[in-house]
Amino acid sequence: xxxxxxxxxxxxxxxxxxxxxxxxxxxxxxxxxxxxxxxxxxxxxxxxxxxxxxxxxxxxxxxxxxxxxxxxxxxxxxxxxxxxxxxxxxxxxxxxxxxxxxxxxxxxxxxxxxxxxxxxxxxxxxxxxxxxxxxxxxxxxxxxxxxxxxxxxxxxxxxxxxxxxxxxxxxxxxxxxxxxxxxxxxxxxxxxxxxxxxxxxxxxxxxxxxxxxxxxxxxxxxxxxxxxxxxxxxxxxxxxxxxxxxxxxxxxxxxxxxxxxxxxxxxxxxxxxxxxxxxxxxxxxxxxxxxxxxxxxxxxxxxxxxxxxxxxxxxxxxxxxxxxxxxxxxxxxxxxxxxxxxxxxxxxxxxxxxxxxxxxxxxxxxxxxxxxxxxxxxxxxxxxxxxxxxxxxxxxxxxxxxxxxxxxxxxxxxxxxxxxxxxxxxxxxxxxxxxxxxxxxxxxxxxxxxxxxxxxxxxxxxxxxxxxxxxxxxxxxxxxxxxxxxxxxxxxxxxxxxxxxxxxxxxxxxxxxxxxxxxxxxxxxxxxxxxxxxxxxxxxxxxxxxxxxxxxxxxxxxxxxxxxxxxxxxxxxxxxxxxxxxxxxxxxxxxxxxxxxxxxxxxxxxxxxxxxxxxxxxxxxxxxxxxxxxxxxxxxxxxxxxxxxxxxxxxxxxxxxxxxxxxxxxxxxx
Numbered sequence: 223x224x225x226x227x228x229x230x231x232x233x234x235x236x237x238x239x240x241x242x243x244x245x246x247x248x249x250x251x252x253x254x255x256x257x258x259x260x261x262x263x264x265x266x267x268x269x270x271x272x273x274x275x276x277x278x279x280x281x282x283x284x285x286x287x288x289x290x291x292x293x294x295x296x297x298x299x300x301x302x303x304x305x306x307x308x309x310x311x312x313x314x315x316x317x318x319x320x321x322x323x324x325x326x327x328x329x330x331x332x333x334x335x336x337x338x339x340x341x342x343x344x345x346x347x348x349x350x351x352x353x354x355x356x357x358x359x360x361x362x363x364x365x366x367x368x369x370x371x372x373x374x375x376x377x378x379x380x381x382x383x384x385x386x387x388x389x390x391x392x393x394x395x396x397x398x399x400x401x402x403x404x405x406x407x408x409x410x411x412x413x414x415x416x417x418x419x420x421x422x423x424x425x426x427x428x429x430x431x432x433x434x435x436x437x438x439x440x441x442x443x444x445x446x447x448x449x450x451x452x453x454x455x456x457x458x459x460x461x462x463x464x465x466x467x468x469x470x471x472x473x474x475x476x477x478x479x480x481x482x483x484x485x486x487x488x489x490x491x492x493x494x495x496x497x498x499x500x501x502x503x504x505x506x507x508x509x510x511x512x513x514x515x516x517x518x519x520x521x522x523x524x525x526x527x528x529x530x531x532x533x534x535x536x537x538x539x540x541x542x543x544x545x546x547x548x549x550x551x552x553x554x555x556x557x558x559x560x561x562x563x564x565x566x567x568x569x570x571x572x573x574x575x576x577x578x579x580x581x582x583x584x585x586x587x588x589x590x591x592x593x594x595x596x597x598x599x600x601x602x603x604x605x606x607x608x609x610x611x612x613x614x615x616x617x618x619x620x621x622x623x624x625x626x627x628x629x630x631x632x633x634x635x636x637x638x639x640x641x642x643x644x645x646x647x648x649x650x651x652x653x654x655x656x657x658x659x660x661x662x663x664x665x666x667x668x669x670x671x672x673x674x675x676x677x678x679x680x681x682x683x684x685x686x687x688x689x690x691x692x693x694x695x696x697x698x699x700x701x702x703x704x705x706x707x708x709x710x711x712x713x714x715x716x717x718x719x720x721x722x723x724x725x726x727x728x729x730x731x732x733x734x735x736x737x738x739x740x741x742x743x744x745x746x747x748x749x750x751x752x753x754x755x756x757x758x759x760x761x762x763x764x765x766x767x768x769x770x771x772x773x774x775x776x777x778x779x780x781x782x783x784x785x786x787x788x789x790x791x792x793x794x795x796x797x798x799x800x801x802x803x804x805x806x807x808x809x810x811x812x813x814x815x816x817x818x819x820x821x822x823x824x825x826x827x828x829x830x831x832x833x834x835x836x837x838x839x840x841x842x843x844x845x846x847x848x849x850x851x852x853x854x855x856x857x858x859x860x861x862x863x864x865x866x867x868x869x870x871x872x873x874x875x876x877x878x879x880x881x882x883x884x885x886x887x888x889x890x891x892x
Contacts, residue, residue, distance in 0.1 A: 275415035278399045279455070279737035281317070282391065282420060282434075284359045284566055285537030286702065287334070288317035289395050290734045291403070297742045300735050308335030316731055320359060320537075322391055326351035328382065333394040338603075342596055346627070349596045350378050355387055356599070357568055360538040362430040363423065364564065369890050370436060377595035388437035392420070396443050417451060418443050419741035421733055423539040424456040424560030425753075428841065428889040431869055436890065453744055454868045455737045458534040458543035458560065461700040463746055464736030465532060466524060466552060468726055476699075476714055476723035525549070529557060530696040531721070533682065533713070534733065535703035538566040540678050544691050548748070558690050559751035559794045562681060567609075567703040569674035574605050577670065581647040586635050590628065597627040612667045613707040620667050621659040629658065668708060675712045682716055694721040700732040749798050750866055754823040757789040758843070759832040773831070785831045790863060792827045797866040806860045806877070809847060817845040817859065821887065842891060845874050846884040859883055 278291040290302040305315040318334030323341050325331050331352075332340055341354045353376035361374050361384055373381045396413070403411035420434055431454050438444055444451040526549040534541040541562040545554045579587050591598045604623045611620055629640050636643070641654045651663035685691050697717065703709060704725055713723060726732045740746065764774050764781040775782045790803045809817055821841040822832045829837050845859055858877040863870065874885035 274417035274451075276403060276411075277417045277419060277738055277741035278403075279419040279421065279460075279734055279741055280392065280395045280399075281457075281734040281737060282359065282388075282395075282422075283317070283320055283537055283702070284357055284539070284568060285320060286317040286730070287320045287391070287395070288731070288734055289399050290731070290738050291399065292738045292742060294742060297739075300738050302731055302734065306335055308339050316728070317734075319356065320391070321354065321356040322358075322387060322394075324353040324355075324376070324382065324390075326353075328353065328386075330390040330393070333391060338599070342600065344596060346594060346596065350593075353378065353380055353382060354595060354599065355382070357537070357571075358384070358387060360564065360566075360568070362433055363426060363539060368429040368433055370433070372433075377591070377599065379592050385433070385437055385440060388434070389440035392438055392441035392443050396441060413443075414451075417453065417741050419453045419455050419737045421455045421457045421460055421737050423534075423536070423562070424458050424541045424543055425539060425562045427753075428870060432889045435869070453741055455740045456541075456543075456560065456868050457536065457701075457733045458532045458541040459554075459556075459747055459868075460734075460736030460740050461534050461698065461732045462530075462532045462543060462545050462554060462736065463739045464732050465530075465698040465700070465724070465726065466547060466554070467739070468724070472727050474725045474727065476710060476725060477719065524695075528695045529691075529693060530698060531685070531691070531694050532698045532700060533678075533704075534562075535678065535699065535701040535706075535709060536566045537568050537702060538564060540565040540681065540701075540703075542681065542685055544685070544694075545747075553746060553748045555749040556747065556751050556796075558685070558688060559753045561685060563677065565674055565677040565681070567674065567706070569677075570609055570670050571602060571605065573670040573673060574602075574609075577649065577652070577666075581649050581652065582632060582640070582643050583636075586632060589635065590631055594625075594627050594631060597625040597631075600625045601628060608662075608667070609670075610705070612664070612671060614668075614711045616664040616667075619653075619661045619663055621655060621657075621661055623659055626658070671706070671708050675709055678709065679712050679716050682713065686717075686720070697721050697723050699723060699725045700729055702730045704729045744867075745799055747799065749796050752791045752793060752795045752797055752865055754825060754840075755787075755789060755792045755827060755829055756821060756823050756840075756865070756870075757787045757791075757829075757832075758819050758821060760786050760788040762786045785833045787822060787824075787829050787832050787834075787837065789829075791865045793825055794827065799866045800864070801866045802862045802864055804860065804862055806858050807845065808859070809857055812857070815846070815848040817847060819843040819845075841887055841889040843872060844886050844888065847876065849881075861885060863887075 274294060276291055276293050278289055280289045281287060288303055288306075290300055292298075292300045303316045306318040315335075319338055320334075321337045321341075322333050323331045323337035331337065337354070341349060341352060344352060355374065355376050358374045361372065362368060365372050370383075370385050372384045374384045374387060375381050396418075399416070400411050400413060403416075418438070420438065422431055422434055434454060435449075435452065438452050439446055524547050527546060529544065529546045532541075532543045532545065534543070539562055541560060543560050544557040546557050547553075548555060575587065601622075601624065604625075608620045608622050624640065632640050632643070644652065644654045644660075649666075651666035651669075653661045653663075655661045686694070697713070699710065699713060710723070710725070717723065728735075761775070761782040761784055762769075764783045769783040773783045773785055775784045788805075790805075791797065807817055807819070819842070820839050821843055822837050823840040824834070824837040826834075826836055831837070832839075843861070843863075845861065847857070847859060859874055860877050861872060861874045863872050870887055872885040872887045874883035875881070876883055
């Protein structure tokens with residue numbers, strides 16, 4: 223029997239090898255016909271959907287969030303927040319903390335600085351009833367079986383559904399943005415005229431991306447009937463799109479430490495806006511927004527085929543993406559699948575917490591967080607501002623204010639003073655000052671950075687050793703954590719001049735601005751790499767010597783091999799935008815209404831069976847074939863899957879009637 227005939231005889235293994243939850247919907251025994259891979263022509267692009275008046279991007283960060291927008295008629299003008307109400311002195315307030323406050327009856331109250339300030343001013347007896355949440359975005363990365371039921375813990379220990387929290391946050395940004403757009407245009411701005419973009423880390427798995435989309439549906443940002451209105455953008459890709467448009471006055475070159483607009487390299491990189499950009503503001507612009515003009519030739523030094531790395535260092539994750547530029551349009555091609563990990567700047571906060579536990583005891587710190595949640599938040603805010611002052615060449619100590627309630631509660635809890643605890647703890651380089659502060663020697667502060675920075679450097683080292691990551695012309699350091707002089711120095715030492723390190727001036731807003739540009743032209747990234755191998759389990763004709771004997775199944779006299787992974791796409795494979803993987807399936811019975819196919823994934827490129835270690839069931843392909851019945855003896859449902867975008871999509875057609883079949887891939891149901 224030829225390979226092709228055996229493919230035509232293939233059966234989805236779920237029918238026999240494992241009992242399927244889909245039994246009640248009819249036997250899921252379906253037959254894949256010959257597989258194929260379709261490369262779409264440039265002219266044959268996926269339809270872009272309706273046209274929008276404006277693109278609004280939401281950078282939903284672990285530690286801070288913000289939004290920016292551009293009108294499609296003026297794509298070169300990106301509007302970003304000048305400042306948020308209630309911002310901290312000395313910190314660029316163009317984003318607001320990712321903090322959310324719910325009333326005691328779990329209704330949305332406020333977001334950002336407003337949530338923080340209101341919570342801070344509550345009486346301690348009251349604050350225990352309110353639900354205050356921060357740094358909750360990482361839950362989507364760290365939860366193994368993420369679902370719409372996943373919950374997260376508020377500062378007072380109460381648990382609340384993660385989907386509700388994300389939906390509240392997105393609804394807040396929707397309201398802010400539509401109000402701003404209405405002010406700008408002088409009338410009520412219609413949400414249908416907005417294309418929304420939400421940024422997520424590139425290393426996030428499909429369930430987390432789908433979770434963000436579900437939250438957007440729940441928030442009313444977009445509807446399920448119009449999924450095209452929302453684009454999920456990958457953070458380092460957005461940064462990459464913005465970085466290739468940078469002009470010399472908008473960045474710092476760490477190698478030469480020069481800039482061209484009178485900014486010295488030691489100025490706060492993410493700090494105040496440059497006069498050149500102020501000059502670009504429009505008269506019709508509102509008091510809180512500023513417009514940046516990003517038109518201009520591609521950065522003169524980038525040539526066809528140039529490769530560069532974007533290192534996106536955020537609060538929660540560090541994401542690395544390798545891109546190659548294609549001229550004249552400046553399209554981008556991903557050279558190696560996105561990598562990174564949970565090594566964002568909140569790792570430093572955890573180290574600080576560990577230090578407090580070492581000095582004052584884990585039992586006290588745990589108790590204090592629950593009994594005085596608002597005071598704990600204050601303490602971490604105090605630490606945040608000192609954390610920003612850490613630098614390699616710093617010689618004088620850093621003082622961290624301990625809230626009065628910390629000192630007071632500790633005395634009640636232990637029966638002795640905070641000062642006594644410090645003397646007894648033998649922690650080097652941390653002293654008590656008579657003004658009620660922890661005095662940290664610069665070495666002690668730098669030690670808090672070390673584990674996180676070491677992780678990032680180790681990851682960069684591994685990346686640069688890969689053959690596809692050679693001859694890197696530039697390394698763009700972006701994200702809020704990129705402002706840290708300690709991180710900048712560590713990256714410089716590691717690279718030893720192998721490529722130039724470039725930091726955009728407004729490094730914390732790079733992703734936000736790039737996300738707007740991506741929303742204006744989502745086809746700008748032409749080639750991506752698949753992060754995982756994806757496929758379905760099938761039965762193949764058993765071949766002696768090729769297939770393991772324990773996989774043999776004899777049915778009606780025919781010898782089958784069970785658990786074969788029919789691969790759609792392999793890990794790190796190049797996939798062009800619009801490239802489709804085609805499979806045809808046949809319902810087991812004419813009356814079958816729904817076909818349910820389990821999708822498997824693996825980090826390995828050469829996985830052969832769904833039963834191998836590291837291959838796991840990760841999703842469900844669901845084909846609703848009701849209403850497409852025809853008189854044909856054998857129904858063929860042709861399924862097209864698209865892997866070259868930021869999300870995996872599925873489309874399906876009943877071949878005999880040419881009617882569209884409702885197809886969906888679900889990564890959240892277990």
